[in-house]
Amino acid sequence: xxxxxxxxxxxxxxxxxxxxxxxxxxxELVCLIGASGSGKSTLLQCINGLEPIQGGEILVDGISVHDxxxxxxxxxxxxxxxxxxxxAFPHLTALENVALAPRVxxxxxxxxxxxxxxxxxxxxxLGDKGDxxxxxxxxxxxxRLAIARAxxxxxxxxxxxxxxxxxxxxxxxEVLETMRLLKSEGMTMVVVTHxxxxxxxxxxxxxxxxxxxxxxxxxxxxxxxxPRKEQTQKFLRRxxxxxLEIVKSSVA
Amino acid sequence: xQFSFANQGLAWSDAYFLAQGLLNTVRLAAAATLxxxxxxxxxxxLRTVSVTARIATAPFVDIIRSVPMIIQLILxxxxxxxxxxxxxxxxxxxxxxxxxxxxxxxxxxxxxxxSVPLQYRKSxxxxxxxxxxxxxxxxxxxxxxxxxxxxxxxxxxxxxDSALAGVVGYIEYMRSTQILIxxxxxxxxxxxxxxxxxxxxxxxxxxxxxxxxxxxxV
Numbered sequence: 001x002x003x004x005x006x007x008x009x010x011x012x013x014x015x016x017x018x019x020x021x022x023x024x025x026x027x028e029l030v031c032l033i034g035a036s037g038s039g040k041s042t043l044l045q046c047i048n049g050l051e052p053i054q055g056g057e058i059l060v061d062g063i064s065v066h067d068x069x070x071x072x073x074x075x076x077x078x079x080x081x082x083x084x085x086x087x088a089f090p091h092l093t094a095l096e097n098v099a100l101a102p103r104v105x106x107x108x109x110x111x112x113x114x115x116x117x118x119x120x121x122x123x124x125x126l127g128d129k130g131d132x133x134x135x136x137x138x139x140x141x142x143x144r145l146a147i148a149r150a151x152x153x154x155x156x157x158x159x160x161x162x163x164x165x166x167x168x169x170x171x172x173x174e175v176l177e178t179m180r181l182l183k184s185e186g187m188t189m190v191v192v193t194h195x196x197x198x199x200x201x202x203x204x205x206x207x208x209x210x211x212x213x214x215x216x217x218x219x220x221x222x223x224x225x226x227p228r229k230e231q232t233q234k235f236l237r238r239x240x241x242x243x244l245e246i247v248k249s250s251v252a
Numbered sequence: 253x254q255f256s257f258a259n260q261g262l263a264w265s266d267a268y269f270l271a272q273g274l275l276n277t278v279r280l281a282a283a284a285t286l287x288x289x290x291x292x293x294x295x296x297x298l299r300t301v302s303v304t305a306r307i308a309t310a311p312f313v314d315i316i317r318s319v320p321m322i323i324q325l326i327l328x329x330x331x332x333x334x335x336x337x338x339x340x341x342x343x344x345x346x347x348x349x350x351x352x353x354x355x356x357x358x359x360x361x362x363x364x365x366x367s368v369p370l371q372y373r374k375s376x377x378x379x380x381x382x383x384x385x386x387x388x389x390x391x392x393x394x395x396x397x398x399x400x401x402x403x404x405x406x407x408x409x410x411x412x413d414s415a416l417a418g419v420v421g422y423i424e425y426m427r428s429t430q431i432l433i434x435x436x437x438x439x440x441x442x443x444x445x446x447x448x449x450x451x452x453x454x455x456x457x458x459x460x461x462x463x464x465x466x467x468x469x470v
Contacts, residue, residue, distance in 0.1 A: 073380045073381065074380065083374070089372060100379075100389060104381065104389060105379060
């Protein structure tokens with residue numbers, strides 16, 4: 001369980017998070033939606049300690065992320081994260097990308113790490129791409145590689161930070177498919193997304209963030225189809241006007 | 253009565269003398285490259301991680317990079333001699349050239365490390381790697397790719413600058429050529445020969461680096 005209580009975060013004088021409270025239960029998929037600059041991505045990076053916080057506390061399985069006494073590297077093994085930009089290590093092949101952390105962080109043997117990497121590459125549908133360099137893969141394949149790399153540490157939670165935003169429209173589908181697969185296997189997921197349709201279909205709960213606060217939270221049906229707050233309604237009206245629908249229909 | 257020196261013209265024994273000079277040049281260049289590069293990597297890394305280290309090492313880097321090598325060699329030699337260090341000319345040369353190499357390599361390493369996109373470093377840390385593991389497995393290999401070509405340029409510079417080590421009494425290739433010129437007055441032949449051999453040392457280095465660059469390109 002991830003328990004976020006009263007988290008405050010500022011970049012210099014700009015306050016990004018103004019006291020966020022959010023609890024993510026085991027096995028749940030929670031989507032964070034909201035306008036650009038509402039603090040969604042920042043919150044996600046706070047959860048695995050990549051960003052320091054100025055107030056409040058984040059507990060992952062009861063361990064405080066920002067406590068200086070916490071072994072953050074050990075805790076991060078529980079929290080896989082995939083970012084918006086493709087960031088497969090460019091000097092390593094797909095297989096080496098996935099095998100690196102199991103070998104050097106989890107201290108598995110070279111052969112064990114490679115076998116594990118191959119298993120996770122197959123899991124995301126890249127079983128035959130092990131010897132390819134990231135530069136030889138498409139954007140969608142690189143994002144699936146990033147997912148496999150995170151999964152290879154066998155995390156209890158997966159965090160997704162707008163993983164489809166940088167992709168060509170025709171490549172969005174394969175990445176979302178992989179995420180649905182993880183969801184069906186019972187992975188606990190926190191997904192920052194602009195894809196309202198994905199949120200509606202897949203999320204157990206949706207949280208709408210607005211100006212550094214959780215403005216509205218509930219099931220997808222409550223928040224997306226019957227929003228109560230005015231800001232949520234305004235945001236969703238704007239989002240639905242975007243060419244997302246066109247994109248989706250061309251993918252299907 | 254006419255004076256004549258013995259062995260005034262070039263003799264075969266001079267080839268042996270030159271070969272020794274050539275070997276000394278290679279030895280000095282190799283030692284200074286090794287010392288300078290290792291020190292430069294550490295210095296360059298230090299300069300990226302700590303502001304204090306950057307400020308503290310700035311005078312060293314700036315002075316060494318901006319003062320002509322020949323002045324540094326002479327000053328270092330006099331200074332060390334006054335202090336009573338009786339090291340061999342080989343070590344004076346290695347220290348002076350190695351210090352230069354470390355300063356310029358440090359800047360190449362620093363630029364290489366700074367060019368590693370933040371997202372790769374973040375990804376590495378998010379997988380649970382420590383800062384050192386990230387440096388070892390991600391940042392340094394990527395910085396190596398950016399820094400290889402400029403670093404090879406520095407090595408070639410160093411090989412040529414080693415010709416100045418003659419001023420501290422080290423008989424490297426250039427010095428041995430000069431000694432022969434003084435005796436035989438065969439200036440053209442000897443200098444062309446010296447130029448050719450410097451080329452023969454440097455060219456394989458640059459060829460090899462081009463192959464290496466092609467291999468590690470990402």
